[in-house]
Amino acid sequence: MASIVSYGSYIPRFRVEGGEISRVWGRDLRVGVMTKAIPGPDEDTITMATESARNCLRSVDLDLGKVRALYIGSESHPYAVKPSGTVVAEALGITPDLYMADLEFACKAGSTAIIICSSQVDSGLIEYGLAIGADKAQSSTVDELEFATGSGAASFLIGKKGIVDIESMKSYTTDTPDFWRRDVQKYPSHGGRFTGEPAYFRHVTECAELLMSTMGTEAKDFKYAVFHQPNLKFPSSVGKKLGFKEEQLRPGLLVPEIGNAYAASSLLGLTAALDASEPGDRVLLVSYGSGAGSDAFQLYVNDEIVKFREVKNSRGIRNTSSYIEEKEVLDYSIYAKYSGRYRI
Amino acid sequence: MVGPSRIWREAPSRYRFLGNRCTVCEEVYFPPRQICPKCRRASIGRMEPIQLSGNGEVVTYTVVYDPAVGHELLTPYILAIVKLDEGPRVTSQIVGAGLSEIMIGSRVKTVLRKLREEKGGGEDGGSGDGSGVITYGYKFVLDGQS
Ligand SMILES: [Zn+2]
Numbered sequence: 001m002a003s004i005v006s007y008g009s010y011i012p013r014f015r016v017e018g019g020e021i022s023r024v025w026g027r028d029l030r031v032g033v034m035t036k037a038i039p040g041p042d043e044d045t046i047t048m049a050t051e052s053a054r055n056c057l058r059s060v061d062l063d064l065g066k067v068r069a070l071y072i073g074s075e076s077h078p079y080a081v082k083p084s085g086t087v088v089a090e091a092l093g094i095t096p097d098l099y100m101a102d103l104e105f106a107c108k109a110g111s112t113a114i115i116i117c118s119s120q121v122d123s124g125l126i127e128y129g130l131a132i133g134a135d136k137a138q139s140s141t142v143d144e145l146e147f148a149t150g151s152g153a154a155s156f157l158i159g160k161k162g163i164v165d166i167e168s169m170k171s172y173t174t175d176t177p178d179f180w181r182r183d184v185q186k187y188p189s190h191g192g193r194f195t196g197e198p199a200y201f202r203h204v205t206e207c208a209e210l211l212m213s214t215m216g217t218e219a220k221d222f223k224y225a226v227f228h229q230p231n232l233k234f235p236s237s238v239g240k241k242l243g244f245k246e247e248q249l250r251p252g253l254l255v256p257e258i259g260n261a262y263a264a265s266s267l268l269g270l271t272a273a274l275d276a277s278e279p280g281d282r283v284l285l286v287s288y289g290s291g292a293g294s295d296a297f298q299l300y301v302n303d304e305i306v307k308f309r310e311v312k313n314s315r316g317i318r319n320t321s322s323y324i325e326e327k328e329v330l331d332y333s334i335y336a337k338y339s340g341r342y343r344i
Numbered sequence: 345m346v347g348p349s350r351i352w353r354e355a356p357s358r359y360r361f362l363g364n365r366c367t368v369c370e371e372v373y374f375p376p377r378q379i380c381p382k383c384r385r386a387s388i389g390r391m392e393p394i395q396l397s398g399n400g401e402v403v404t405y406t407v408v409y410d411p412a413v414g415h416e417l418l419t420p421y422i423l424a425i426v427k428l429d430e431g432p433r434v435t436s437q438i439v440g441a442g443l444s445e446i447m448i449g450s451r452v453k454t455v456l457r458k459l460r461e462e463k464g465g466g467e468d469g470g471s472g473d474g475s476g477v478i479t480y481g482y483k484f485v486l487d488g489q490s
Contacts, residue, residue, distance in 0.1 A: 013440055013489070040439060041417035042457040046480060050456040078478055087480055091359040091456050093395075316488070326489070328442070337417055344416050 001169075002118035003162035004299070005062075005128065006308065008055030009271040010048050011152040011258055011323035014038040016335040018147050024332045029144045032232020036150040036259030038330060039136050041338050045074045045153070046084045048264075049134035050091045052153035057092060059312040060157065062128065064092070067157070069099040069129030071116050073109025073263045076136045077102050080183065088132070099126065106179065107228055108289025109133065110154065110263040115295060117158040118166055128159040135262035140187035141341070148231055150259025152323075154267035163305040164274060164283075168215050168298040172207035179290035190290075196234070199292050204228065204238045207294035208286045215298055219243035223281035223301075226252035226269040228288035230260045238286075251276040252283075257324050263289075272320040277301040351479055358481035361396040361454060363432060372396070374432035398454030398482065400428040407443060414460045426452055426484055440485040451487035456480055 015035040022028040039048065049072050057064065070085050070092075077084045085100045099120065103109040110133015117129030137149035158166075178199035181188035191199075204227055212218065219225070225244045227235040232255055239249045252273035254265075261268055266287040273283050278301065285297040312319070336342060356362040357375045365372045366380035367390045373380070374396060380387035405424035408415075415421065422438040424446075438446060439457060462476025 040457075042439065042459075042483070044458060044478075046478075047456045047458060087359070090355050091480070093356075093360050093362075318488075340417070 001166045002121040002158050002160060003166060004156050004164035005159040005162035006056050006060045006157040007271050007274060008052045008057070008059060008155045008317070009152070009268055009320040009323060010052035010055065010154075011037050011261075011268070011320070012039040012043055012048065013326060013328050014040060014335070014338065015327045015329045016332065017329060020332050021147055025142045027142065029147050031144060031148050032256055033148050033150070033259045034256050035327070035329065036148070037152055037261065038335055038338055039151045041340070044078050044136050045072070045076045045134045046078055046087045048136070048151065048153035049074075049084065049132045049155070050088050052134065053088060053092055053130060053132060053155040055317050056130070056155040056157050058315060059308065059317050062157075064094050065097070067092075067094045067128045067130055068097060068126035069117055069120055070094065070132070071101060071103055071113035071129070072132040072134060073103040073105065073111070073113045074134050075104070075106060075109070075181070075188070075262045076138060077104070094130075099129070105293060106289035106291050107230070107260075107262045107265055108287040108293055108295055110267045111285065111287035111295040111297070112171075114156055114158060114297070115169055115171065117156075118169070121158055121160060128157060131156045131158060133263040133267040135264050137260060137262045138181075138187050145188070145190070148260045150255075150261045150265075152258060152261040152264045152268050154264050154271050156267070163302060163308045165300045165302055166297060167300050168211055170207055170211040170214065170296045171293060172203055172210060172296075173293035174203070176203075176290075176292035178292055195230075195290070199290065200228070200230065200234050200288050201238055201241075203292050203294040204286050204288050205241060207296040208242055208284065211296040211298060217282070217298060219248070221282055222248060222284045223277060224248050224251055224273040225284040225286075226266055226273050227286050228266040228294075229253065229255035229269060230265070230288075232256055254320070254324065268320060274301065274305070275319050275321065277305065279303045279305060348477055351477065359456065361398045361428075361482060363394050363396045363430065364391045365394045366390065367392050372430045372432055374428065374430075374434060394430070396428055396430050396432075398428075399487070400426040400452055400484070402438070402446065402448055402450045402452060403427050403433065404448060405438065405446060422446055424452075424484070437483045438485065439483050440489045445486060452484040453487050454482045455485050457483040
Protein backbone atom coordinates (compact mmCIF):
# COMPACT_ATOMS: atom_id res chain seq x y z
CA MET A 1 0.00 0.00 0.00
CA ALA A 2 0.89 3.67 -0.23
CA SER A 3 2.94 5.55 2.28
CA ILE A 4 3.07 8.95 3.98
CA VAL A 5 6.02 10.71 2.33
CA SER A 6 5.82 13.90 4.37
CA TYR A 7 3.48 15.73 6.70
CA GLY A 8 3.06 19.26 7.97
CA SER A 9 0.89 21.04 10.48
CA TYR A 10 -0.41 24.51 11.21
CA ILE A 11 -2.13 25.85 14.32
CA PRO A 12 -3.00 29.54 14.59
CA ARG A 13 -1.24 31.39 17.42
CA PHE A 14 -4.22 32.88 19.25
CA ARG A 15 -5.89 31.10 22.18
CA VAL A 16 -8.84 31.70 24.45
CA GLU A 17 -9.10 29.93 27.79
CA GLY A 18 -12.14 27.92 28.81
CA GLY A 19 -12.24 29.83 32.10
CA GLU A 20 -12.53 33.12 30.19
CA ILE A 21 -15.52 31.84 28.21
CA SER A 22 -17.25 30.68 31.37
CA ARG A 23 -16.46 34.01 33.10
CA VAL A 24 -18.34 35.85 30.35
CA TRP A 25 -21.40 33.60 30.23
CA GLY A 26 -21.55 32.68 33.90
CA ARG A 27 -21.73 29.00 33.02
CA ASP A 28 -19.00 26.43 33.00
CA LEU A 29 -19.52 23.97 30.15
CA ARG A 30 -15.86 23.01 29.83
CA VAL A 31 -15.16 19.59 28.37
CA GLY A 32 -11.47 19.18 29.15
CA VAL A 33 -10.33 21.95 26.81
CA MET A 34 -8.05 24.35 28.69
CA THR A 35 -7.34 26.61 25.73
CA LYS A 36 -8.68 26.55 22.20
CA ALA A 37 -6.85 27.78 19.10
CA ILE A 38 -8.33 30.84 17.36
CA PRO A 39 -7.36 31.98 13.87
CA GLY A 40 -6.70 35.64 13.14
CA PRO A 41 -9.44 37.54 11.30
CA ASP A 42 -7.51 37.13 8.05
CA GLU A 43 -7.20 33.35 8.39
CA ASP A 44 -9.56 30.64 7.24
CA THR A 45 -9.55 27.04 6.03
CA ILE A 46 -7.80 28.03 2.79
CA THR A 47 -4.95 29.93 4.45
CA MET A 48 -4.42 27.35 7.20
CA ALA A 49 -4.51 24.47 4.70
CA THR A 50 -1.92 26.31 2.60
CA GLU A 51 0.44 26.90 5.54
CA SER A 52 0.30 23.25 6.63
CA ALA A 53 0.83 22.09 3.04
CA ARG A 54 3.80 24.42 2.60
CA ASN A 55 5.37 22.94 5.74
CA CYS A 56 4.66 19.48 4.31
CA LEU A 57 6.14 20.10 0.85
CA ARG A 58 9.16 22.07 2.12
CA SER A 59 10.20 19.10 4.27
CA VAL A 60 11.05 17.01 1.21
CA ASP A 61 12.90 17.57 -2.06
CA LEU A 62 10.30 16.89 -4.67
CA ASP A 63 9.52 18.08 -8.16
CA LEU A 64 6.16 19.74 -7.48
CA GLY A 65 4.94 18.70 -10.91
CA LYS A 66 4.69 15.17 -9.54
CA VAL A 67 1.99 16.15 -7.02
CA ARG A 68 -1.05 15.27 -9.09
CA ALA A 69 -3.89 15.28 -6.56
CA LEU A 70 -5.17 17.59 -3.83
CA TYR A 71 -8.11 16.92 -1.54
CA ILE A 72 -9.10 19.17 1.37
CA GLY A 73 -11.57 17.94 3.96
CA SER A 74 -13.28 20.67 5.99
CA GLU A 75 -16.51 21.82 7.59
CA SER A 76 -15.62 25.44 6.99
CA HIS A 77 -14.80 25.82 3.32
CA PRO A 78 -15.09 29.61 2.89
CA TYR A 79 -17.37 29.28 -0.12
CA ALA A 80 -20.52 27.17 -0.44
CA VAL A 81 -19.83 27.06 -4.18
CA LYS A 82 -16.22 27.50 -5.35
CA PRO A 83 -13.57 25.11 -4.12
CA SER A 84 -10.97 25.85 -1.45
CA GLY A 85 -8.51 23.53 -3.16
CA THR A 86 -8.07 25.69 -6.26
CA VAL A 87 -6.63 28.56 -4.20
CA VAL A 88 -4.43 26.20 -2.19
CA ALA A 89 -3.18 24.42 -5.32
CA GLU A 90 -2.34 27.72 -6.99
CA ALA A 91 -0.55 28.95 -3.86
CA LEU A 92 1.48 25.74 -3.78
CA GLY A 93 2.22 25.93 -7.49
CA ILE A 94 0.83 22.48 -8.35
CA THR A 95 -1.79 23.47 -10.97
CA PRO A 96 -3.09 22.65 -13.56
CA ASP A 97 -2.29 18.95 -14.15
CA LEU A 98 -4.17 17.99 -11.01
CA TYR A 99 -7.01 15.87 -9.63
CA MET A 100 -8.77 18.06 -7.08
CA ALA A 101 -11.96 18.32 -5.05
CA ASP A 102 -13.07 19.66 -1.70
CA LEU A 103 -14.43 17.01 0.63
CA GLU A 104 -17.12 17.22 3.27
CA PHE A 105 -17.82 14.54 5.86
CA ALA A 106 -17.88 16.56 9.08
CA CYS A 107 -14.74 15.87 11.13
CA LYS A 108 -13.53 12.89 9.08
CA ALA A 109 -13.26 14.53 5.65
CA GLY A 110 -9.50 14.97 6.07
CA SER A 111 -8.81 11.30 6.78
CA THR A 112 -10.99 10.40 3.81
CA ALA A 113 -8.70 12.59 1.70
CA ILE A 114 -5.84 10.27 2.75
CA ILE A 115 -7.88 7.24 1.63
CA ILE A 116 -8.54 8.80 -1.78
CA CYS A 117 -4.91 9.83 -2.28
CA SER A 118 -3.53 6.43 -1.29
CA SER A 119 -6.04 4.69 -3.55
CA GLN A 120 -4.96 6.87 -6.47
CA VAL A 121 -1.31 6.16 -5.69
CA ASP A 122 -1.96 2.42 -5.36
CA SER A 123 -3.86 2.35 -8.67
CA GLY A 124 -0.91 3.99 -10.41
CA LEU A 125 -2.97 7.00 -11.50
CA ILE A 126 -0.78 9.46 -9.61
CA GLU A 127 2.73 9.44 -8.17
CA TYR A 128 2.00 11.83 -5.28
CA GLY A 129 -1.15 13.29 -3.77
CA LEU A 130 -1.76 15.80 -1.01
CA ALA A 131 -4.45 15.12 1.61
CA ILE A 132 -5.43 17.96 3.95
CA GLY A 133 -7.78 18.31 6.90
CA ALA A 134 -8.41 21.95 7.86
CA ASP A 135 -11.01 23.80 9.87
CA LYS A 136 -11.89 27.09 11.42
CA ALA A 137 -14.35 25.42 13.73
CA GLN A 138 -17.64 27.20 14.15
CA SER A 139 -19.81 27.21 17.23
CA SER A 140 -22.70 29.29 18.47
CA THR A 141 -22.28 31.13 21.77
CA VAL A 142 -23.26 29.79 25.22
CA ASP A 143 -23.11 26.22 24.04
CA GLU A 144 -20.87 23.33 25.03
CA LEU A 145 -19.36 23.62 21.55
CA GLU A 146 -18.11 27.13 22.20
CA PHE A 147 -15.88 25.71 24.92
CA ALA A 148 -14.56 22.98 22.63
CA THR A 149 -14.06 24.15 19.06
CA GLY A 150 -10.52 24.85 17.90
CA SER A 151 -8.80 25.47 14.59
CA GLY A 152 -5.88 24.22 12.56
CA ALA A 153 -4.73 22.18 9.58
CA ALA A 154 -2.67 19.09 8.84
CA SER A 155 -1.32 17.97 5.46
CA PHE A 156 -0.04 14.60 4.33
CA LEU A 157 1.87 13.92 1.16
CA ILE A 158 1.02 10.41 -0.01
CA GLY A 159 3.22 8.41 -2.39
CA LYS A 160 4.55 4.94 -3.06
CA LYS A 161 7.54 5.00 -0.74
CA GLY A 162 7.80 7.28 2.25
CA ILE A 163 8.38 7.48 5.98
CA VAL A 164 5.17 5.98 7.36
CA ASP A 165 3.64 3.01 5.55
CA ILE A 166 -0.12 2.63 5.42
CA GLU A 167 -0.51 -1.08 6.23
CA SER A 168 -4.29 -1.06 6.20
CA MET A 169 -7.28 1.26 6.12
CA LYS A 170 -11.00 0.80 6.78
CA SER A 171 -14.13 2.90 6.74
CA TYR A 172 -17.33 2.40 8.72
CA THR A 173 -20.43 4.36 7.66
CA THR A 174 -24.07 4.58 8.78
CA ASP A 175 -26.79 7.24 8.65
CA THR A 176 -26.77 8.76 12.14
CA PRO A 177 -28.00 12.38 12.56
CA ASP A 178 -25.92 13.37 15.62
CA PHE A 179 -24.56 16.75 14.42
CA TRP A 180 -25.31 18.84 11.37
CA ARG A 181 -25.30 22.27 9.80
CA ARG A 182 -27.89 23.14 7.18
CA ASP A 183 -26.98 25.27 4.17
CA VAL A 184 -26.80 29.04 4.96
CA GLN A 185 -26.68 28.39 8.72
CA LYS A 186 -23.61 29.88 10.39
CA TYR A 187 -23.33 27.44 13.26
CA PRO A 188 -23.88 23.70 13.55
CA SER A 189 -26.55 21.99 15.63
CA HIS A 190 -26.13 18.79 17.57
CA GLY A 191 -28.16 16.07 19.19
CA GLY A 192 -26.79 16.56 22.74
CA ARG A 193 -26.29 13.23 24.49
CA PHE A 194 -27.06 11.42 21.26
CA THR A 195 -23.58 12.42 19.99
CA GLY A 196 -22.00 9.87 22.35
CA GLU A 197 -22.94 6.20 22.38
CA PRO A 198 -24.74 5.58 19.04
CA ALA A 199 -22.59 8.10 17.20
CA TYR A 200 -18.95 8.61 18.23
CA PHE A 201 -18.42 5.48 20.34
CA ARG A 202 -20.14 3.03 18.03
CA HIS A 203 -18.39 4.20 14.85
CA VAL A 204 -14.90 4.64 16.32
CA THR A 205 -15.01 1.32 18.18
CA GLU A 206 -16.49 -0.72 15.33
CA CYS A 207 -14.14 0.76 12.75
CA ALA A 208 -11.04 0.20 14.92
CA GLU A 209 -12.09 -3.37 15.74
CA LEU A 210 -12.84 -4.12 12.10
CA LEU A 211 -9.37 -2.93 11.11
CA MET A 212 -7.54 -4.71 13.91
CA SER A 213 -9.36 -8.01 13.42
CA THR A 214 -8.59 -7.91 9.69
CA MET A 215 -4.93 -7.26 10.42
CA GLY A 216 -4.73 -9.57 13.45
CA THR A 217 -3.41 -6.74 15.64
CA GLU A 218 -4.24 -5.74 19.21
CA ALA A 219 -3.81 -2.59 21.27
CA LYS A 220 -0.41 -3.74 22.53
CA ASP A 221 0.97 -3.90 18.96
CA PHE A 222 0.69 -0.13 18.66
CA LYS A 223 3.06 2.41 20.14
CA TYR A 224 0.46 5.17 19.86
CA ALA A 225 -3.23 5.50 19.07
CA VAL A 226 -4.96 8.68 17.93
CA PHE A 227 -8.72 9.18 17.93
CA HIS A 228 -10.94 12.06 16.90
CA GLN A 229 -11.02 14.56 19.77
CA PRO A 230 -14.32 16.45 20.19
CA ASN A 231 -13.55 16.77 23.92
CA LEU A 232 -11.17 15.09 26.37
CA LYS A 233 -13.57 12.40 27.56
CA PHE A 234 -14.52 10.73 24.26
CA PRO A 235 -11.03 9.80 22.96
CA SER A 236 -9.87 8.85 26.46
CA SER A 237 -12.80 6.48 27.05
CA VAL A 238 -12.81 4.97 23.58
CA GLY A 239 -9.07 4.34 23.86
CA LYS A 240 -9.50 2.64 27.20
CA LYS A 241 -12.39 0.57 25.89
CA LEU A 242 -10.22 -0.64 22.99
CA GLY A 243 -7.47 -1.65 25.41
CA PHE A 244 -5.04 1.26 25.02
CA LYS A 245 -3.12 2.68 27.95
CA GLU A 246 -2.88 6.36 28.73
CA GLU A 247 0.75 6.62 27.56
CA GLN A 248 -0.29 5.30 24.13
CA LEU A 249 -2.85 8.09 23.79
CA ARG A 250 -1.03 11.04 25.36
CA PRO A 251 1.31 12.20 22.53
CA GLY A 252 -1.55 12.49 20.04
CA LEU A 253 -4.12 13.98 22.41
CA LEU A 254 -4.06 17.69 21.63
CA VAL A 255 -7.62 18.68 22.54
CA PRO A 256 -6.73 20.16 25.98
CA GLU A 257 -4.37 22.67 24.31
CA ILE A 258 -6.08 23.52 21.01
CA GLY A 259 -9.67 22.28 21.23
CA ASN A 260 -11.49 20.27 18.59
CA ALA A 261 -10.15 21.35 15.21
CA TYR A 262 -12.90 19.39 13.43
CA ALA A 263 -11.51 17.89 10.20
CA ALA A 264 -7.97 18.62 11.44
CA SER A 265 -8.54 17.18 14.92
CA SER A 266 -7.36 13.58 14.60
CA LEU A 267 -4.92 14.48 11.81
CA LEU A 268 -3.10 17.06 13.94
CA GLY A 269 -3.07 14.41 16.67
CA LEU A 270 -1.41 12.07 14.18
CA THR A 271 1.27 14.63 13.30
CA ALA A 272 2.10 14.97 17.01
CA ALA A 273 2.20 11.17 17.46
CA LEU A 274 4.46 10.82 14.40
CA ASP A 275 6.74 13.57 15.77
CA ALA A 276 7.16 11.33 18.84
CA SER A 277 7.58 8.06 16.91
CA GLU A 278 10.70 6.00 16.25
CA PRO A 279 11.36 3.57 13.41
CA GLY A 280 9.49 0.30 13.96
CA ASP A 281 6.55 1.91 15.81
CA ARG A 282 2.97 1.22 14.78
CA VAL A 283 0.34 3.94 15.10
CA LEU A 284 -3.43 3.56 14.98
CA LEU A 285 -5.49 6.48 13.67
CA VAL A 286 -9.28 6.51 13.90
CA SER A 287 -11.20 9.58 12.79
CA TYR A 288 -14.87 10.29 13.31
CA GLY A 289 -17.27 12.36 11.22
CA SER A 290 -20.80 13.11 12.31
CA GLY A 291 -23.55 11.87 10.15
CA ALA A 292 -21.76 9.40 10.66
CA GLY A 293 -18.62 7.47 9.90
CA SER A 294 -15.05 6.61 10.89
CA ASP A 295 -11.84 5.92 8.99
CA ALA A 296 -9.20 3.74 10.63
CA PHE A 297 -5.55 3.35 9.60
CA GLN A 298 -2.81 1.01 10.72
CA LEU A 299 0.47 2.84 10.15
CA TYR A 300 4.06 1.60 10.34
CA VAL A 301 6.86 4.09 10.95
CA ASN A 302 9.90 3.07 8.89
CA ASP A 303 13.61 4.00 9.07
CA GLU A 304 13.25 6.93 6.69
CA ILE A 305 11.57 9.05 9.36
CA VAL A 306 14.96 9.74 10.97
CA LYS A 307 16.32 11.42 7.86
CA PHE A 308 13.03 13.20 7.23
CA ARG A 309 13.15 14.72 10.71
CA GLU A 310 16.75 15.89 10.24
CA VAL A 311 15.90 17.62 6.99
CA LYS A 312 12.76 19.20 8.46
CA ASN A 313 14.67 20.53 11.47
CA SER A 314 17.58 21.78 9.38
CA ARG A 315 15.17 23.81 7.28
CA GLY A 316 13.57 25.36 10.35
CA ILE A 317 10.15 23.90 9.59
CA ARG A 318 7.99 23.98 12.69
CA ASN A 319 6.57 20.81 14.17
CA THR A 320 3.23 20.49 15.92
CA SER A 321 4.55 21.03 19.45
CA SER A 322 6.15 24.32 18.43
CA TYR A 323 2.77 25.53 17.21
CA ILE A 324 1.17 24.41 20.46
CA GLU A 325 3.76 26.11 22.64
CA GLU A 326 3.91 29.45 20.87
CA LYS A 327 0.66 31.19 21.63
CA GLU A 328 -0.96 34.48 22.48
CA VAL A 329 -3.89 34.29 24.86
CA LEU A 330 -6.81 36.61 24.02
CA ASP A 331 -9.57 37.86 26.25
CA TYR A 332 -13.16 37.16 25.25
CA SER A 333 -13.75 40.52 23.59
CA ILE A 334 -10.82 40.20 21.18
CA TYR A 335 -11.73 36.55 20.55
CA ALA A 336 -15.27 37.69 19.71
CA LYS A 337 -13.86 40.35 17.38
CA TYR A 338 -11.53 37.90 15.63
CA SER A 339 -14.38 35.40 15.25
CA GLY A 340 -16.56 38.03 13.56
CA ARG A 341 -19.14 38.07 16.31
CA TYR A 342 -19.53 41.86 16.23
CA ARG A 343 -21.46 43.74 13.56
CA ILE A 344 -19.46 46.69 12.29
CA MET B 345 -13.94 47.13 -6.54
CA VAL B 346 -11.36 44.66 -7.80
CA GLY B 347 -12.87 42.42 -10.44
CA PRO B 348 -12.49 38.64 -10.47
CA SER B 349 -10.50 38.83 -13.71
CA ARG B 350 -7.76 40.99 -12.17
CA ILE B 351 -7.65 38.80 -9.08
CA TRP B 352 -7.26 35.80 -11.35
CA ARG B 353 -4.53 37.37 -13.48
CA GLU B 354 -2.44 38.37 -10.48
CA ALA B 355 -2.93 35.16 -8.52
CA PRO B 356 0.43 33.46 -9.22
CA SER B 357 2.38 36.48 -8.01
CA ARG B 358 0.13 37.27 -5.08
CA TYR B 359 -0.27 33.66 -3.89
CA ARG B 360 3.30 32.45 -4.19
CA PHE B 361 5.70 35.27 -4.99
CA LEU B 362 6.25 34.56 -8.64
CA GLY B 363 8.42 37.42 -9.86
CA ASN B 364 10.58 37.89 -12.92
CA ARG B 365 14.14 38.71 -13.80
CA CYS B 366 15.75 40.67 -16.58
CA THR B 367 18.32 38.39 -18.14
CA VAL B 368 20.20 41.41 -19.53
CA CYS B 369 21.00 43.16 -16.23
CA GLU B 370 19.91 40.42 -13.75
CA GLU B 371 17.55 42.79 -11.89
CA VAL B 372 14.67 40.93 -10.17
CA TYR B 373 11.16 42.39 -10.22
CA PHE B 374 8.15 41.80 -8.05
CA PRO B 375 5.40 42.08 -9.11
CA PRO B 376 6.67 40.92 -12.50
CA ARG B 377 7.19 43.57 -15.18
CA GLN B 378 6.60 43.40 -18.91
CA ILE B 379 9.97 44.97 -19.65
CA CYS B 380 12.96 46.00 -17.54
CA PRO B 381 12.81 49.76 -16.84
CA LYS B 382 16.62 49.93 -16.97
CA CYS B 383 17.24 47.98 -20.15
CA ARG B 384 14.00 48.92 -21.88
CA ARG B 385 13.90 47.62 -25.49
CA ALA B 386 16.88 45.36 -24.90
CA SER B 387 14.88 43.40 -22.33
CA ILE B 388 11.96 42.60 -24.64
CA GLY B 389 11.58 38.83 -24.76
CA ARG B 390 14.35 38.46 -22.19
CA MET B 391 12.28 38.64 -19.00
CA GLU B 392 12.28 35.29 -17.20
CA PRO B 393 9.88 34.16 -14.46
CA ILE B 394 11.56 33.47 -11.13
CA GLN B 395 10.19 31.92 -7.95
CA LEU B 396 11.06 34.18 -5.04
CA SER B 397 11.68 32.71 -1.60
CA GLY B 398 9.23 34.99 0.19
CA ASN B 399 11.88 35.69 2.82
CA GLY B 400 13.09 39.17 3.58
CA GLU B 401 13.87 41.91 6.05
CA VAL B 402 11.86 44.80 7.50
CA VAL B 403 13.12 48.09 6.04
CA THR B 404 10.63 50.26 7.89
CA TYR B 405 7.16 49.95 9.33
CA THR B 406 4.25 51.87 10.75
CA VAL B 407 1.27 51.00 12.93
CA VAL B 408 -2.09 51.71 11.35
CA TYR B 409 -4.85 52.83 13.74
CA ASP B 410 -7.19 54.26 11.10
CA PRO B 411 -7.89 51.23 8.97
CA ALA B 412 -8.84 50.88 5.37
CA VAL B 413 -12.40 49.59 4.88
CA GLY B 414 -12.49 45.85 5.53
CA HIS B 415 -9.51 45.86 7.90
CA GLU B 416 -11.42 46.85 11.06
CA LEU B 417 -11.02 43.46 12.71
CA LEU B 418 -7.22 43.61 12.40
CA THR B 419 -6.73 47.14 13.71
CA PRO B 420 -4.25 48.20 14.92
CA TYR B 421 -2.07 46.49 12.34
CA ILE B 422 1.52 46.74 11.16
CA LEU B 423 2.24 47.90 7.63
CA ALA B 424 5.84 47.42 6.57
CA ILE B 425 8.19 47.80 3.66
CA VAL B 426 9.98 44.49 3.28
CA LYS B 427 13.11 44.01 1.24
CA LEU B 428 12.97 40.53 -0.25
CA ASP B 429 16.19 38.51 -0.26
CA GLU B 430 16.17 38.62 -4.07
CA GLY B 431 16.09 42.43 -4.06
CA PRO B 432 12.57 43.79 -4.69
CA ARG B 433 10.76 45.75 -2.00
CA VAL B 434 7.09 45.20 -1.19
CA THR B 435 4.62 46.92 1.12
CA SER B 436 2.62 44.48 3.17
CA GLN B 437 1.10 43.74 6.54
CA ILE B 438 3.06 41.90 9.18
CA VAL B 439 0.74 39.67 11.17
CA GLY B 440 1.07 37.53 14.26
CA ALA B 441 3.73 39.70 15.83
CA GLY B 442 2.85 41.86 18.79
CA LEU B 443 3.71 45.52 18.26
CA SER B 444 6.65 45.21 20.63
CA GLU B 445 8.23 42.29 18.80
CA ILE B 446 8.88 43.90 15.44
CA MET B 447 12.01 45.92 14.67
CA ILE B 448 13.70 47.42 11.64
CA GLY B 449 15.87 44.61 10.31
CA SER B 450 13.61 41.84 11.63
CA ARG B 451 13.68 38.74 9.41
CA VAL B 452 10.26 37.92 8.01
CA LYS B 453 8.74 35.21 5.86
CA THR B 454 5.64 35.04 3.75
CA VAL B 455 2.28 33.52 4.68
CA LEU B 456 -0.96 33.29 2.73
CA ARG B 457 -3.78 35.33 4.27
CA LYS B 458 -7.12 36.82 3.30
CA LEU B 459 -6.47 40.32 1.96
CA ARG B 460 -10.05 41.47 1.60
CA GLU B 461 -13.59 40.45 0.87
CA GLU B 462 -15.60 42.39 -1.66
CA LYS B 463 -18.44 44.34 -0.03
CA GLY B 464 -16.52 44.83 3.14
CA GLY B 465 -15.28 41.64 4.72
CA GLY B 466 -16.16 39.66 7.81
CA GLU B 467 -17.12 36.26 6.53
CA ASP B 468 -18.94 35.44 9.76
CA GLY B 469 -21.15 38.46 9.37
CA GLY B 470 -18.67 40.88 10.94
CA SER B 471 -18.45 43.87 8.67
CA GLY B 472 -19.57 42.61 5.30
CA ASP B 473 -22.50 40.85 3.76
CA GLY B 474 -20.45 37.74 3.04
CA SER B 475 -21.51 37.59 -0.60
CA GLY B 476 -18.45 38.85 -2.44
CA VAL B 477 -15.31 37.17 -3.70
CA ILE B 478 -12.52 36.69 -1.17
CA THR B 479 -9.06 37.86 -2.22
CA TYR B 480 -6.09 35.94 -0.87
CA GLY B 481 -2.47 37.00 -0.99
CA TYR B 482 0.79 37.29 0.86
CA LYS B 483 1.45 38.91 4.19
CA PHE B 484 4.48 38.42 6.41
CA VAL B 485 5.17 36.95 9.82
CA LEU B 486 8.35 37.19 11.87
CA ASP B 487 10.67 34.35 10.93
CA GLY B 488 10.06 31.36 13.18
CA GLN B 489 6.40 32.21 13.71
CA SER B 490 4.98 30.07 10.94
ZN1 LIG C 1 17.47 44.90 -17.22
